[in-house]
Amino acid sequence: APATRAAPAPDAVTIGLVFDVGGRDDKSFNDAAWRGLEWARRDFGVELLVIEPSDGADREAALRQLAARGVDLVIGVGFIFSADLEKLARRFPTVAFAGVDFSPSEGVAVPVNLAGLRFREHEGSFVVGAIAGLTTRTKVVGFVGGMKIPLIRKFEAGYIAGVRHVCPDCRVKSAYAGTEPKAFADPMLGQELAGAQFDDGADIIYHASGKTGAGVLAAAEARHKLAIGVDSDQFHEAPCCVLTSMIKRVDVAVHQVVADVVAGRFRGGLRELGLAEDGVGFVADDHNRRLLPPAVVARARALAAEVVAGTIVVPSQ
Amino acid sequence: MSAALVMRASKRFGDRDALVDARLEVAAGTVHAVVGENGAGKSTLLKIVYGLVRADRGQLAIGQRCDLARHGVAAAQALGVGMVHQHGMLVPTLTLAENAALGHEPVRRGLLDLAAARRDLARAAARLEQSLDPDACAGALSVGEQQRAEIVMVVARAQKLLILDEPTALLAPGEVDRLLALLRRIAGDGCAVVLVSHKLDEVAEVADAITVLRAGRTVAELARGVATREVARAMVGGEPPPTGAPPPLPPADAAVVLMVRGLAVHDLSGAATLRPGAGSAGGLRQVSFEVRAGEVVGIAGVEGNGQRELVQAVVGLVPAAAGRITLGGVDMTHATVAARRAAGLAHVAEDRHHHGLVLDATVADNVMLGRLDEVARGLTIDRTRVRTLAERALADLDVRPADPSLAARALSGGNQQKLVVARELGRAAVRAVVAAQPTRGVDLAAQARIHDRLRAAAAAGAAVLVISADLDELFALCHRVAVLHRGAIAGELAGDALRAADARATLGAWMVGAA
């Protein structure tokens, strides 16, 4: 997309964004952030500068480079940017910053020029967990995570709670692909982890593992079992077998914060997006109607309403 | 008589002339010797014939005219040329049959036909009245056995021209005679034989004609019957240096400095790791001897009879399986190399490229190696002291070029060896010397210097142990000579017995286990 590479025009608002490991087109989390940006460009005609860093040392430098070059808003996509964003926000007080999946340091206030965009993934995971619990025939379902880190634990915890809520005697199998970021890019292993769970009786597996998830979907496809996608709607990755996806509206969050900057009403601080704010949710549309009975969808919606109402409190760890 | 080989060749390596229009003509059905000092160009000349080295200029005819620019090993082999190299050319991890097949592998249905290779080799061995096991792993054999196997393989293929580059250096006196007889027989069958040797009496015995090389040029082409002295003069271009005599005998009550009692050492040939269960040469069993202050004791023997194990055990590089080693009365059986060196042990290693020098390090570094205590001030190296030490070592044995900042690799073999000797014997307070093959591959002048230095060490009161395959060297240095055979001492000669006319024959017999 050539527009992303043009140098910033002096009068236009310029938005800089740095992707997490995996980068654009991961059909998942980063993808959603990218959609939000494109959407904002269509709506507001902002200039975009995006960087896909290749490793750890690059990430902070990429943010810093954007800030140092004076873009109007710097967005870091991924919890891993949190500490860097806090530091840079203090370092560059005139630049607006936003962190997707931001997790604040304990004991210090979030800088006023930093918007921490947080999602209550556990809530969305709770609902797809409930869908899994209602749909499973074997009463065994699975979860495959990339790396065992607090963020992914949130998905796992909400999912398990959702399964248990509708099906107390269901079992949930959990597995993690690895201990380094490459665990989010090892589909070969993802397919074995999922395969083992399917072979052990699971018939639905939810993943939160980036591109390792491609292997999870492939395993479902090969065994004619079901998988639940994550972050974006992953139906088209394996049309036979994606029961639903836990969507995380990173696009909405990104679009919103850009809109704030354009309108001159940007404010720092934490912004939590859960079921109530439509920040997370699940997919039930024409594509997956065949797999997802209306009764299950109705029940899932009811549960979501209960979460919004506060009658159900979903654990996050 | 027709010519089997007619050639002239020039060759440069870097900025050094190895051959300057050197000439060689060999008649069919004769044994032709090529002689000359180290580095005269003998090996290079013959490697050109065999296609292993490409000449810069010249002509070559092996029965027919060859295009020098396109000549190669395969072409030479096709013309019936075979070569036994100065340094063994067997692949140690392959069996003898596989080695023999390499390059002309018999193939059946796409796979190697090892049975055929085995058969061919056995047949070739039988024709030369040799016995060898085609399935033996080459590396598991002693150096002598390897060389015999190589000769069998090459002779089997060389119909026209057989080249042997110093084949006798590793053989015992009796074995040399058998080899020379074999060469005569081969020549008698019409195949020309080219023999490189430093042993002029051998040459006189077997050769029909002699080509003498000096500094890359053919300086003489002599016929049979020329006096050995004449050949030597042609080689060095003047009078050859005299061979010395042992230093004065120490008093009978001189203290025992180095004592070895009942020493046993496991085999080092690596046969076990190359192929488990393969026959091994056997290491060292039950060896005892002592060397007094001022005494020079020689250990003779065919290579691979335990010399390496003996040397390495005495200097501390391998553990003793049994027995005791004392140095100046102190038990050193389990001491580290460093402790033994600190106690005054000097070691001229058999293999200067391996155990003697770090080839890519400078001459100064190599002098420092093993004498770090003399140049260290705390953690720091005293660089002026290094320079003095290095210059002194270079001057001591006239190492050339006398440049301490040169890489040791850039020295010629003889000068490398002089460097090792100078470093080891120049240390403060040398009490015992273990010199293994101290002049192997070294020319006459350097040899004379090294021998002088060893004698001087003995005269200064050190106990000197010389291990050598060269009987002449031992006669020139030692008060006593013991023979190592199959890891044990087969006999010892001293005093008048060592000077007697039949000493060589006696030692030779012990060396091949015929006593």
Add this chain to the structure above:
Amino acid sequence: MTPSGVDRGGDGARFAELRAAAVALLAAMAAGSLLIILAGASPLEVWRTLVARTFGDAYGAGQVVFRATPLVLTGLAVAVPLRAGLFNIGAEGQMIAAAMCCAVVGAALPAATPALLALPVAMAAAAVAGGAVGAATGALRAYRGAHEVIVAILLNAIIAGVALWLGNQWLFVGEATRTASVVEGARFAELGITGSSASSSVVVALVAAAAVGWLQTRSTIGFRWRMIGGGPDAALAAGISVARDRVSAMAAAGALAGLAGAHFVLGHKHAFEEGLGRGVGFLGVAVALLAQGRAAAIVVSAVLFAALSQGGLGVAELVPKELVDVLQAVVVLVAAATLGRTTSVGGGAR
């Protein structure tokens, strides 16, 4: 061609190396231009931007300094054992282990600890932890005959896993994958180069380079390392304990890599964070090899690689950033072809 890391010396040799390095750069630029054209951009503009965004302004230069700092240290961590005939591909793991230790110690210090005490203590913790990992690698090679390359690869994976486990179990604070911050006293000051991250930890890197340079050329231990690298048998015969010095070389290497970890913790993140410094250990291999293992050259080589990495971000809007990864590889490849052999390997089990 010189096997092992033994110095060739001579001005001629130095000149040849300089020329080789220049050729490597030119070749990398040629290959890079091809790739740039393939991506539909203008090579001239890309190169201009790359230089402008690195050395062309204070911020870029500061970032180059910041990125070069750990590369000098991991480069040294590869160079020291290289001279001793050992290939240290384990800097990555050594650095992670050290960073974690450093962060824990740095956070455990009393809040009022003065910098004069806190910094050395935290750095020592890093050096000791990294050194221990290095020593273990060296010991497995020296006493068990295990190939150091393989051991290091395995240890890299194992350390990453254990670090994550320790973090999840005890050390990470809140929802983050980072440990508690180190005390104020244990932080390197930022140099304040217009927004860049460069901090005074660059001094540590330069001192380390000087120290390694001294060790390599003037000290007995450096001499022994050189000898066991150039000819282990000759060294053994001369009474040097080859096994012990293999361990010491790897321990020193680990300590240097550990200081790279300390740079990230004390000079940048002020805590251990999952993913910290990832890739810098591997890039250190390229840095050291291009510099032929020489301490002074390593500083230059680290700056070059740092500039390429930083420049990669600078040109990210013109061409895919992966271009610089390829460029770095091409620099190393061409240097390898023109410089000849720099490492000595003996294969596996001996």
Add this chain to the structure above:
Amino acid sequence: MMDAVAAVVAFVAALATVTFVEMVVRITVPYLLAALGGAITERAGLVDLALEAKLLFGAFTAAAIAHDTGSIALAIAGAAVAGAAVGAVQALWAIRLGADQIVTGVALNLAAYGLTRYLLQVMYGQGSNSPRIDGIGAKVWSSPLTWLALVLTAVAIVMIARTRLGLRVRAVGERPDATAAAGVSVAGTRLAAVLVGSAIAGVGGAQLSLVVNGFVAEMSSGRGYVALAAVIMGGWRPAWVALVCLGFGAAEAVQVRMQSAGTGLPPELVRLLPYLLALVLLATLRGRGRAPAALGRGA
């Protein structure tokens, strides 16, 4: 105590299933082919640190060809060619230019990571994965790669032990001077070995992308390094190397099964099982094999 023993027994018994065997096979194939290729290259005297690059380029090429042609056979052939192409660079550098082989290997891996991403960008406009392809999927017994791996294992073993090229490779890795003296071309033999070995390793890469129906950047995930470890642990002998790879594959499969079975152990540590196992083996089984004597020493 008895419970724990019973649990372990039950766990081990549960492994003896067809699906477990299938998992082991799928996991083993890339290790196996990379390591066999590496063994052949190293036997000829060249250090093969570039296995990671061969796997990655093999995986990329297989995915790209499968995407364009839909032919699995062509994809596999392309992977072999891609592996051989990496080998050709390696050979040119090591044999003709006398470059340090370790440095060359490290650089080729670096280049592979960057270049595959770069090509993804240029060809598909996205830097992290290829479009979805119709690959092989999880099937094992009907996967051509399974049987090809088996055949290639046999080929590698027989080639080294019983063919003309194999004999020459063994000789040239040990004593290049003696091999030349026997009239065999050292450079030619090495080139042949590197090309054959690299092509085999490239096929291993095809397994990575064809099984999961697409290429993902850096999907080799360090497998090339593990394969090199297997070469060394197998003592450079193809049959042993194959066994070691099978061991690696099995250890990884056990790790996967342990996670699925829910042992209660932390997944971060369970994941390390293959690495810990390899480390213990390296430290205790004092190297059985000898490295080819001329390994890494250039021409």
